[in-house]
Amino acid sequence: MTKNNNPAHATDMHYGALHNHLVQADKAATSLIDALLPLADLYPIASSHEDDSKLLDIASFKTVPTAIVPPWGMFTPLTENKHRFLLAKDGLHIEVRRPWLHFIHRLYEEKSIAMPFGEITPRIDLAFGRLGVALDLMRAFVRDAMDQLPNEHIRHLAWDEQAQALVPVDLQIETATPGAVQYRAPDLPDHQTLAIDIHSHGALPAFFSDQDNKDDAGSVKFSGVIGNLDTSTPTLEFRLCVLGLYLPVHVPADKLFGG
Missing domain, CATH: 3.40.140.10 (Cytidine Deaminase, domain 2)
Incomplete structure (x- = not known):
């Protein structure tokens, strides 16, 4: 059994191991980005696919999304305890859900432009009634x-x-x-x-x-x-x-x- 006491050789080995780890990490990150990029087409974010911040924008959008009120179909209210923005015929609304509250309120009214969305009714529904x-x-x-x-x-x-x-x-x-x-x-x-x-x-x-x-x-x-x-x-x-x-x-x- 031999033991190599050459410091230069040991340094080269550590450098090589670190380099391999960095290469593997870079490959993993690239694979993750490649897997997530198709999601960019699912979210209407006004930025380029080449923008490095695109995935961060998607993550932010998913946290507090904006939904379209359907002009023909049936509106489905939030069931989770969170909030979202709603694009409706008369402007921008916010919808909030808590265990004791379901809340829909218009934030901005639009009268001049015909918005291609459905109608929504403001509401303050309390689990305890009033x-x-x-x-x-x-x-x-x-x-x-x-x-x-x-x-x-x-x-x-x-x-x-x-x-x-x-x-x-x-x-x-x-x-x-x-x-x-x-x-x-x-x-x-x-x-x-x-x-x-x-x-x-x-x-x-x-x-x-x-x-x-x-x-x-x-x-x-x-x-x-x-x-x-x-x-x-x-x-x-x-x-x-x-x-x-x-x-x-x-x-x-x-x-x-x-x-």
Whole structure:
């Protein structure tokens, strides 16, 4: 048995092994690209087949696709918990699905150009039927918020698919002052999804602050604020937050504070 102690020979062997690995990796990458390139014809992306970023564009498109509303066939709504854009006769819509929500909303209207697509009806379908079913839970929060005066308070309500009901989430309040509340939210089990986020402004009026807008950005939930809790005429504001859209929701004050 012989042993070669020549450093140059050992270096050449390591280089050769590394070179072989790189060649194999390059072949594998080339094969993958060749296999994926036919997909480029399936997705209407306005770029060249020779563009190195084409496959990244396809991956992005598949994550949040754009679908055509059929002018003749039957429209099939989303079943997965995701969102997509819809090209319809009257413009561009967004469709969002969550365990507690099916949402279709027009983002941009087109009147001048005849769009060769089908019609779609806006909708806000709630698994729990209507926001009013949460009134008892929200009234309980109002009482707790009044007990916390002059500080702010917060409550989350989740949709529980197993119980088919809205349930309160156990939040860990870390600090609370008249101007802010800091808290820690637990990871929800798979059968629960945040549906309603409501907080108080103590003695201040109810309004959505810049911080509220930052907190709600990109989320899908109902968001509510109650204020003037030290008076006989408390105030409130509610909205539906959908990925940056904020749609005002009317909740009668007497329903929330008069029960």
